Amino acid sequence: MRKKLSRRERLEYLLNKMSSQEFLNKEGLGNEVPFFICDFEPSEKFEMQDDIELLKANLKKVAVPVLDINLYDLTKELLNKRNLWKKVIQREEKMKKAKLLETLQNILDPERYLIPAIAEKMKEKAFRIMFLTGIGEVFPYIRSHNILNNLQSTAKERPTVMFFPGEYRYSITEGTSLDLFGRLHNDRYYRAFNIYTFER
Numbered sequence: 623m624r625k626k627l628s629r630r631e632r633l634e635y636l637l638n639k640m641s642s643q644e645f646l647n648k649e650g651l652g653n654e655v656p657f658f659i660c661d662f663e664p665s666e667k668f669e670m671q672d673d674i675e676l677l678k679a680n681l682k683k684v685a686v687p688v689l690d691i692n693l694y695d696l697t698k699e700l701l702n703k704r705n706l707w708k709k710v711i712q713r714e715e716k717m718k719k720a721k722l723l724e725t726l727q728n729i730l731d732p733e734r735y736l737i738p739a740i741a742e743k744m745k746e747k748a749f750r751i752m753f754l755t756g757i758g759e760v761f762p763y764i765r766s767h768n769i770l771n772n773l774q775s776t777a778k779e780r781p782t783v784m785f786f787p788g789e790y791r792y793s794i795t796e797g798t799s800l801d802l803f804g805r806l807h808n809d810r811y812y813r814a815f816n817i818y819t820f821e822r
């Protein structure tokens with residue numbers, strides 16, 4: 623459950639948390655991967671986009687460079703590299719939704735395509751934190767829990783923060799779930815920490 627903070631309080635909290643040595647040094651994680659979920663109300667999408675830019679700028683000022691992987695931009699980049707972006711756009715109206723979903727999921731398989739592409743970007747830039755953004759824009763052909771599951775062996779050296787439009791829930795009886803847009807309750811993921819409640 624996210625903390626009930628004003629927009630300004632949220633930005634200050636995230637900046638303080640992410641710039642702390644404890645966070646950057648992955649203290650208090652045990653043997654878990656350094657994955658954090660920063661959930662937010664879907665209605666705050668545009669405010670959060672602006673705040674992510676502010677957060678990156680302020681972190682840079684305190685020598686904490688961020689690698690921001692926007693999954694929508696990455697998707698478009700990968701499809702363009704394979705000369706598929708325009709074809710997908712042209713065929714979208716004529717294809718049944720189920721067929722379009724299957725096609726995109728095959729073309730953008732996390733293990734074969736997305737994670738290697740993220741790994742390449744990790745090599746191109748020095749960073750101390752990786753942001754994963756654009757989660758809502760790539761649903762349903764890319765599911766956040768699939769990205770996190772496949773990213774575990776690639777992104778374990780530095781903290782990764784996923785900005786999630788919905789809620790990262792924890793229940794003793796049901797475990798954890800990534801509830802996208804506050805509606806979809808089927809995506810189980812157990813190895814990430816809620817950035818608002820994590821204390822070392």
